[in-house]
Amino acid sequence: MRIMITNDDGISAPGLKVLHRIACEIAGEENVWTVAPAFEQSGVGHCISFTKPMQLSKLGDRRFAVEGSPADCVLAGIFEVMKDAPPDLILSGVNRGNNAAENTLYSGTVGAAIEAAMHQVKSIALSQYYGPGNLDLEDSFEAAAVHGADVVKRLMNKAPWHDGPYELFYNVNFPPCAAADVKGTRAVVQGWRDDTEFSIDPTVVNNRTYLWIKGGAQNIPTEPGSDVHANLNGYVSVTPMRADLTAFNTMAKMAEVFD
Numbered sequence: 001m002r003i004m005i006t007n008d009d010g011i012s013a014p015g016l017k018v019l020h021r022i023a024c025e026i027a028g029e030e031n032v033w034t035v036a037p038a039f040e041q042s043g044v045g046h047c048i049s050f051t052k053p054m055q056l057s058k059l060g061d062r063r064f065a066v067e068g069s070p071a072d073c074v075l076a077g078i079f080e081v082m083k084d085a086p087p088d089l090i091l092s093g094v095n096r097g098n099n100a101a102e103n104t105l106y107s108g109t110v111g112a113a114i115e116a117a118m119h120q121v122k123s124i125a126l127s128q129y130y131g132p133g134n135l136d137l138e139d140s141f142e143a144a145a146v147h148g149a150d151v152v153k154r155l156m157n158k159a160p161w162h163d164g165p166y167e168l169f170y171n172v173n174f175p176p177c178a179a180a181d182v183k184g185t186r187a188v189v190q191g192w193r194d195d196t197e198f199s200i201d202p203t204v205v206n207n208r209t210y211l212w213i214k215g216g217a218q219n220i221p222t223e224p225g226s227d228v229h230a231n232l233n234g235y236v237s238v239t240p241m242r243a244d245l246t247a248f249n250t251m252a253k254m255a256e257v258f259d
Contacts, residue, residue, distance in 0.1 A: 001026065001027045001031060001088045001089060002027070002031050002033070002082070002085060002086075002087045002088050002089075003023045003026065003027045003031060003032050003033070003087060003088065003089045003090070003091060004032075004033045004034075004035055004074075004077045004078075004081075004082060004087040004089075004090045004091070005019050005020060005023050005032065005033070005034050005035075005036070005090070005091045005092070006034070006035055006036045006037075006070050006073040006074060006077070006090065006091075006092050006112050007019065007036050007037070007070065007092060007093055007094070007095065007108075007109060007112075008037065008040070008041040008042050008043075008044065008069075008070045008092075008095065008107065008108025008109045008111070008112070009040055009041075009042060009095060009096055010036065010037050010038070010039055010040040010041070011034070011036040011037060011038060011059070011063075011065045013036075013040075013096065014096070014141065015093055015094035015095055015096050015128065015141055015144075016034070016036055016093075016094070018094045018128075018141045018144055018145045018148070019091055019093050019094045019126065019148070020032060020034065021145065022091070022094075022126075022144075022145070022148040022149045022152065023091055025149040026149055026152060026153060026156075032062065033062040033063075033064075033077065033081060033082055033087065034062065034063045034064065035064045035066060035073045035074075035076055035077040035081050036064075036065060036066070036070075036073055037065070037066055037067075037068065037069065037070060037072075037073060037108075038055075038057065038065040038066060038067045039067070041068075041069050041070055041108045042108060043106050043107075043108065043213075044069045044070070044108040044111065045105065045106055045107065045108060045110075045111045046071050046110075046111035046114050046115065046243075047069050047071060047108075047111065048068075048069060048071045048072055048075065048115075049068045049069060049072050054066055054067050054068035054072055054076070055067040056076055056080065056081075064076070064077075064081050069108060069111065070092060070108040070109065070111050070112035070115075071108075071111045071112055071114070071115040073112060074090060074112050074115040074116050074119075074121075075115065077090070078116075078119055078121065086121065087121060088121075088122065089121070089122045089123070089124070089152075089156065090112065090113070090116040090121050090122070090123040090124075091123070091124055091126060091152065092109045092110070092112035092113050092116075092123065092124070092125045092126065093109050093125055093126035093127055093128075093144075093172075094126045094127060094128050094141055094144045094148065094174075095107070095109040095125075095126070095127035095128065096128065096130070096140075096141075097127065097128070097129070097130050097218075098127050098128075098129040098130070098173050098176075098218060098228070098231065099125060099127040099171065099173060100127070100129070100171075100173045100190070100191060100222075100227035100228045100231060100237060100239075101190060101191040101192055101193045101196070101222055101226070101227060101228050102192060102193060102196065102197065104171060104190055104239075104241075106198070107125070107127075109125045109126075109127055110125045110171055110241075112125070113125040113169040113170075113171070113241075114169065114243050116169065117166070117167040117168065117169040117242070117243060118167070118243065120162070120164070120167055122156070122161055122169075123169040123170075124152060124155060124169065124170045124171075124172060125169070125170070125171045125172065126144060126148060126151075126152075126172045126173075126174070127144075127171075127172070127173045127174070128140065128141050128143065128144045128173075128174045128176075129173055129174060129175055129176040129218075129231045129232075130176055130218070131176030131177075131218075131219060131232075132176070133175075133176045133177035133178065133181065134176045134177055134178065135176075137178060142178055142179045143174040143175055143176075143177060143178065143179050143182050143236070144174040145179070146179035146182075147174065147179060147182055147185075147236055148172075148174070151172055151185060151236060151238065154185075155170055155238070159240070160240070166242040166243050166244040167242065168240050168241070168242050169240075169241055169242070170238055170239065170240055170241065171190075171227075171237075171238070171239045171241055172236065172237065172238050172239075173227055173231050173236070173237045174231075174236050175230075175231045175232070175233075175234050175235060175236060175237075176231065176232070177234055181234055182234060182235070182236060183233070183234040183235050184235055184236070185235060185236040185237075185238060186230045186235045186236070186237055186238070187238050187239075187240070188225055188226050188227050188229070188230050188237045188238070188239055189225060189226050189227070189239060190226065190227055190239050190241070191222025191223060191226030191227045191228045191229060192222055192223075192226075193216070193217075193218075193220045193221075193222055193228060194220065195216055195217070195220065196215070196216030196217055196218065196220055197216060198213055198214065198215050198216070199213075199214050199216075200212070200213065200214065201213075201214040219232065227239055
C-alpha cells in the first residue's frame with residue numbers, strides 16, 4: 001500500500017510527525033510520501049490555488065513542501081510527486097484541535113480529504129481534540145498516536161468506500177484525553193454546537209481597522225450520536241462524509257414548489 005500524508009498545520013507541525021508514524025506502522029516507511037503545505041494553512045477549507053502557481057520543493061526522500069493549500073498538496077501528490085504510481089490512501093492531519101461539528105466546514109485538513117475523494121483516492125482526515133484531559137500531557141497527541149493506526153486499518157479493511165460518483169471519505173477526531181482513557185470508537189454523524197460560530201473582533205490602530213476572526217467555545221457538547229458528544233465522553237469519533245451538499249430530505253418539497 002502506498003500512502004500519502006498531508007495536513008493544514010504545515011510541514012513542520014508535530015501532528016504531521018504523529019501521522020507519519022501512523023502511516024509507517026500501516027505501510028512501512030518506504031511506502032509513505034509526505035506532501036504538505038510549506039506554511040500553516042488552517043481554516044482554508046477546500047480552497048485551491050486556482051489563480052496563481054505554487055512552488056513544489058523536495059526536502060528529502062519522499063518528502064515535499066508545497067506553497068499552497070492542503071487541497072493543492074493532494075493535487076501535487078497525485079499528479080506530480082506520485083504521478084507514476086498514485087497513492088492508495090491519503091491521510092490528512094493529525095490536526096492540532098478538533099475538526100468536528102461546524103469546524104468541519106472550515107477545515108483544511110478535511111479539505112484535503114475531500115480533494116482526494118474527488119479523484120477516487122481513499123482518504124481519511126484525522127484530528128486531535130484539545131481539552132483539560134490532554135493539554136498538560138507530555139504528548140498532547142497521545143490518543144491519536146496510540147489509537148490512530150488501528151482506526152485507519154479498520155476503516156481500510158471493513159468500511160464502505162467506493163459508492164460514487166461523490167466518493168466517501170472519513171473524518172476522525174480523537175478525544176481530549178490520555179490514550180489509556182480512550183473508551184473506544186463510535187461511528188457518529190456530524191454535530192452542531194450552539195453559540196460556537198466564528199465572528200469578528202475589530203481593533204483600531206492608528207485610525208486603521210483590523211479584523212480578527214474569533215471562534216467560540218469548543219467544550220459545548222452536541223447531540224448524542226454525533227461527533228463532539230462522542231469526543232467529550234472519551235470516544236474516538238468516525239464520521240462518513242461525501243462532498244455532495246444536496247439536501248436530499250427537501251427534494252420532495254422542492255418538487256412541489258417548482259414542478
